[in-house]
Amino acid sequence: MTDEVNTSDQQEESVTLLSITKQLYRLYRPHFGLSGKNLKRTLWLLGIILGNTLLAFALAFVNVSMASLMGLLSVPGVTYTGFFYAAAQCVAAVVSYGFLTGVDAWMASLLGSSLAHSINKSLEKRWTKTKAYYGTTLLSKNPLNPSQLMSHDNYELNRAVTELFDNFLTTVSNFAVGMIGLYMLSVPLEISLLSFSFAFPGYLVASTVIYALVYNSITNKMGNKLEDLQTTQRNMEGKIQSKVHHIKTHAEAIAFKKGTKYEHQSLMETIKQTKVFQTGSSKVRSLLSFITNLHAEFTSFFALLLCAPNIIAQRLSFANVLEIPYHFQNVVNFFTWKSDNFDKVTECAVTLKRMEEFNDTINEWEKIQKENAPHLQFSAGNKREIKIKNLSLKKPDGSPILTNFTQSIPKGKVTLLQGASGIGKTSVLRALAGLSPHARGEIQGLTEKTYFIPSHPYFPMDRSLLDAILYPRKQKATKEEIKKIKSLMNELGFKPQTIHDLEVVQDWFGHHLSDGEKQRIEIIAAIMAKPDTLFMDEATSRVDHDAKTDNKGKIERLLKKHLPQTTIIYTDHNPSEGTFCDNKIYLSNAKKTAAKRK
Template structure:
């Protein structure tokens, strides 16, 4: 029991932590106002149900007594009560949907800003490797599903279930007194003594619902884990199909369609297996809840029938008792009626809370690393590790002054790309100090090209309207892509349409378009032929010299050494392990040792 209370407390704390930010945000007054209006409409709806319950007694008594005038009068009263109740129900639904929509919009934008801010989307992917090696750690899988699907499910289910619980509590408070007064006392004799149980129908409703709630919990408990697993398996299946589409050309060239089909079929079989388990668990729950609901229809008549047949109560009072019992039983059966929804909502809450925890962990500042902006590029006592904690770069220092060109080289796996990411401020597993130049562009080996117009892909991440057509065409010509000058307004999936070399040249065209003082390139011309590569580097060198900046390149081709006057070399340290140190060919003695 103590463990269950701790689990309930943990879930409540997670729900509170996820919900509170919106109601304390810049939209708090609108959010609180909508919530207050919905609560008020729920209370008004319960009040109308109390009035309709009282109407039941008068109406059915009129039928039993054949009072035609009272009958028609009560029909008119019912029409008025029903009209008011309909208006309340419609606006309660509309305002609830409106609050769900506004809450989802705020949470989605909130998580998008956090996920895309501070490069957390990149850090979360890096942390997968580290968490895979950490015992008991959970991987922050499928952030797209968390933001798109789980936020929607969380906001709608939270409002629906909380308002349902509030409605059940208010209905119980409103009708339990009515039922208590109507049900009378139940008298019986035991061992020669007479006993009386006041409010007998209330106690029967409580007993009926407690028994049903306990049974529902034990029957439906597996649904929580199955719902959680279902969302994860569905997302894994969808994610792998996305990767097949993203790497369609490579898979086709490798003749890998059969393998991918096997992988997708395996993931889909996991989805189907979990779905079948979920269906079986839901079937068991529906067996019980349907029986419970149908039995509740006749249960109050069975209990109250002896008093009716003895003449103690009339038909109207019997119907009022049945109506009040139904309201009390329905309120007490809230858990029974909503267990399936609660299981799905709890699974959604757990996934969203896990995503929140991962974001919080990645938002924490990198320990031991300081970054600043200066005139040139400088690293002081910089050390790098892999995500699993294995050492990669021993503490090293180096600098690049304005006007210099540095070629970074080293064996495969020595950490060249990791050092490149650290210089860009992306690698979180670093210690030391980095000084970056202010006007710098980083060019990766595999550039990102958004789908849409070519002019947008060329100007990315800036808006294309900042540049005129002449500037865009000139940049394409500088990057040896003059044939694309007439396709600026053509929309396409450029990462699929352009060859690897054309994609790299389009990324270089961004450099010629934006004219940075500093350029740092990680194998940015590896897909180009040697003649094109040399011509591109001549133009990059002229650009950086004209702007008074510098050039830092990672490359393997010996011919590129002619465009650089300094060399940084990653050399392995002696002894076991795979750590390296950074050595400058121009001033080897000045470099730090581990």
């Protein structure tokens, strides 16, 4: 069995209402208060609480009205006037109860939508503003994907929580009405045994509570088992999604390597493992459903069974007998609330756990940033060179990449970082760009106007090529800029149709462009940005190196032509032999050796 299959054996603790309440308090506390939009949510919350309090009184009014009507019907010689008056009271009570229920549900819906929007904004802000979208990929090999969390899961969680909260308040109010009703209807139960007589006042209340506790204990044990199975099933379903996404992302490579059978077997194995837990969940859910349905049908019978001695002794009226099952059910519902809403509670618990894991990961990233920020200093330096002083880099696990690396890089020149794969070339570029959380040392001479071309080109979603070139700028391009971009595209050998579609919105990262064309778009973006310093990490690795097309040579000449004053620092596993590079820095054995060529 795989680690995922054994997840159920490693569950920490059962989900309890107390643990969920604590999690919800931590989640919702920043979104309530007496200022701004928080005040609006606070008022809605108070409205829901007030609404359920009024519902309790309305319910009591309904019960009294129904009891009066039933009592009136049992009296001989009842008049139509008396009957219709009692019926009108019942209708008024039911309408009032229905109206309050509708208003209460409306406020719960408003609160759920507002909370979902507020929490989404908070999550998105933390994820993007702190660069956690980047940092979390460094902290874990399998970082939590927040896409579903910040869309479907978040909205479903808040909808479910507000519904459950409203339902719980209703259950509590009904419980209070039920307890009072049962106590008032509990004619002392008298039992004679030999020469002794015993009287049990309030026996209906005690019997109802005992029944509810026994039923709740049984359903809780089954619920905890179902919870473990559902959590593991959710993890396995996530693994299926990850594998399908992996196959989709690397479809061409898999097809070239003839890996169809391998991927099919791997995916089917995961699907089979998931089916085991789906089957287990279905069995437990079916048994739980059987017990729940049995309880629903048995409740009225058990209530009447408890009343049987007093019914036989004619100590309870017909109207009272009709009331008792209703009050009995309301009291039982309070104790069985979690099991009755088990699916929703479990879904909330699973989503809350994922949300806390997401927040914990961001907290870890923020902590690392805060602790390490003082150790990597950036200063103005001079206009002649960029100085790297005692730069030490580590991996997230603490193993060293570079130790006390010191080097001077002349400004306005092109410098190539060379070294074996894994020696730390990209890590140095990340440190210079301020993206290395585990860096120590000092960087002098860098300005704010820097530009980084990653090894894998980036294109924003649902945007045009023009937007991709100007990213992340939101200001519209001028006619002169568009003209220059088209000229650069023409010089770099783009097809006329691609140049014509510069402002067309489509999936440019898909199959509309080759990998080499995507990299050339990044080069054009760098030229348009006109940075003081340009970092390029294998920026031309996918560009055709054929001597006839000379695409790489065209790129290098364009960079020299349009960015003559820009300091260019780049890595390249296959550097050209031309005059593009002015200096070379060799990295070896976590220490530097340098050689310069003018």
